[in-house]
Amino acid sequence: MKTELLHGTLEVMILKALSWGPMHGYGTGRWIEEQGGDALHIEEGSLYPALYRLERKGWIDAEWGLSEKNRRAKYYRLTTKGRQALKANASLWTNFAAAVGNVLNATDAPART
């Protein structure tokens, strides 16, 4: 359950990263880590499988291009389908996170019966 959630989280974050524009896999990981601060540590080993899974789902597609340092890199881009998926999943995650937050910050004690 926990890992499932994590997989889903990583994927939706990748989609969000790519919503700014095409990016290679390394850059995607870096961006997520930067945004999440120390609280989010991305397991590098799980980043690439997630990318490939998204590609298979048709949410992102890839193209080889040159990086800033003139290295050949695989650039990922959000597809239309991916954009829709991001929209749907992002609100799902925000709601979920908010709900979990509400629960954990609750001040009302359970009613006794």
Place this chain on the structure above:
Amino acid sequence: MNAPTFRPPSARWRRYLRFWRANPKADVDDEIAFHLRERIDALVERGLSPAAAAEEALRSLGDIETLKRTCLALAEARENDNRRTEMFEVLRQDVSYALRTMRANLAFSFAIVLTLAIGIGATTAIFSVVDAVLLRPLPYVDADRIVMPMERYGSSGRGNASVGHYFDWSEQSQTFTTTAAAQGATYVIADGEPTRVYGLRVTPSFFDVQYMKPYAGRYFLPNETDESRVVVLSYPFWQSRFAGDSAVVGKQLTLNDKKYTVVGITPKAFTLSDGDERLWTPITFAPGQRTNYGAHFLFVFAKLKPGVTVGQAQRDLERVTEGIRRRYPDEMKERGVEAVAFRELLIGSYDKQLWVLLGAVTFVLLIGCANIASLLLARAAARRKEIAIRGAIGGARGRLVAQLLTESLVLALVGGVVGVAVAKLGIKLLMSAAPDGVPRLQDTSLSPQVLLFALAVTLLCGLLFGLAPALRATRVNLQAELRDGGRGSSGVVRDRLRSALIVTEIGVALVLLVSAGLFIRSAILLQQIPLGFDATGVTMMRMSLPPQRYQDAAAVTSAFQRIVDEVRQAPGVQRAAAATRVPMWGVSIDMGVTVEGRAPDPKRNLIGHVRLSTAGFLETLRVPLVRGRMLTDADLAPAAPWVVVVNDRFARQAFGDENAVGKRISGWTKGKDTPEWRQIVGVVGDTRAFGRDNDSPPEIYIPMTQAPDGAWDAFGRQMTVVARANGDQALGTPMRLAVGRVDRAIPIFNVQTMSTVLARSMATRRFSMLLLSLLGVTGLVLAAIGIYGVIAFFVTQRTHEIGVRLALGASSRNVVRLVVGQALVLSITGIVVGGLAAFWATRVLKTMLFQVDARDPMTYGAAAAMLVVVALVASFIPARRATRVDPLRAMSAAG
């Protein structure tokens, strides 16, 4: 650089592979390598040494090999997904495009689908019969090992075996696991209205040879004999007589006045045809019968040891039979042995006919396919521009061929589906029109095998008529095509292809017509064969007297005499008589004959078929008298001198051109030393006693009161009464009533008019002829349509040229000659090709024909003439149109 593992030496090369197609493995490797390099750079920037940075980068990725494998698997799965959707997408596009094209040319598509539906339907229907009758294995366990050892008579025929033969074959042969014998028998069931059923008296081993698990109860035990009074019923008999009541096992059944206990029921599939036996009882042989090699009435069945061939069994049986010949040279004169596979015996006569029919129907389908191909070629010509455009905007040739093939296959599949419906109808039709007695015909159905066959035929048709047009259509010079608006020089090539199709069509049609013609000629010749008697207005009634009440010969003859006398009194009867054999019906027993004053020929037996008869028999059938006199009532009186009437064939065999009347002959004197002389008092004409397509046998008519000893037992106390009506009405009812006045308990087993029986004897031949003629005509019509199509196309293509000719002063006649000439050249080429093919193909028909040479010039001539006439007519219509071409318009339009 510092980390050679990150850049495998082959990476560069593999990148080139990507030029041809995606290379997921290289992609994954490169991507991970890129990641590591970026990561190392970042770490070095943070102050780590390059070596420490590399180590840290590798460590943070975890197990790199597993990672790569995971990514590669995902990438490959994606690749496959894509390929699949791409393929389906292409297929979907092609199919929907094909359907749109079909809708756009509705009449055109309709013509093709109809042609295909009829062709595929007819082929499937005939194949379903072939499947049921010929291809499906027989239901018995190890059925392919069942053979029937038979006695061979001279060079002519196979026949039943004697009891002596059966025992010697069984005991002395080494190639069989089991042997069994059966004797045909009729049983009278007395409960209620006396009915006769045909059954077999069998050795208990019969059910070991033809084994299937019993439907109910059991088969016979090895020690059971006729005295055990047990009976096994067949499934159809059990159904019709006992309405499938399973309580019948263990009950009693009165057969021939004796009570038998029903011990078992065979499964449904055990009975192969309607004509098969209905029940079985054990057979018992009298001790004396074991050494009888003269009376031949047993069907012998045997199961080969595993791995033994029919040929080996044959040699084994020959060895045993040679032993019999040494001991009984007299009985074995001109006799031999033959082992025949059971299956061959069962379906032998249908085998060839059905394959010929399947071949013929395939020919019709081929002609149909050629027509469709020709139509598609014509349309491809019209669509050349469309195809050229598709080519120009980047449609690869392979894609275009695939597109056009999809169109053909969609057409074929639609035709195939309708064809299966046609086949269902056709099967019904075939089964109702087919002659009686075809084994397992009732099992014909649209089985999975048949449907598979239909699918295969459909796909094959689609490829057959689609491939050539598709390849041709895409082999166009795009530039030239687009430039001169679809009137390319490649038209000539296509024309030649269509011409080749027409030549093939006409050739195949000729083979069909010749085959049908040969059958029709056979039937006509057969119809012209004189029967030797007059069948019109004659009704026949076959009956046998129960041996319990009609024991000795005197009782039998007086009963038959009374019956004939009663029938003669019956209303509407002009003449009546009875004989043990009338043409088509009854038992025929031949005997060796000795002529007075002549030593018997040691090599050849003089044979005559014995017919015991009342007076007036030959007169009733109007068999002509050649010389002497007929049998009279005086000859039947007690103590009358022994006389016979023989037919011309016998007279010639025995006496050549000498006058046979007055000569004395003797036969059927087994066990006696002295001959029993009978004087020939008359010679009559030959009759086709076994049907039109069999030679007349030598016949000897004996007054029934002068029957040889034991003859009535041999004939089963059986006679057929024939009555000639005043007009040509059937006399069944008055004859039945007349018999009833003599003895109600006499079972009558069949009453028919002679014309009906004769017609039925020709049913198989007529059926083949009818079907082949139908197929021939269909082929002819299809060929005519094909010729018309090609010539019409030819005229359209040459409108310009014809216009020029007309403008230069050619007469309409010249133009007609030009067009019709084109058709004639094609048809004559087709006829020559088809003639050669027919010469070769009709050899297989040889044995199915009657007195017609398979190379009969008249048939070939007629078929060829018919095709020429059809070609002329079919081409004349477009030719007429050509003469109405307006020269000015034709020339200006062509440009």
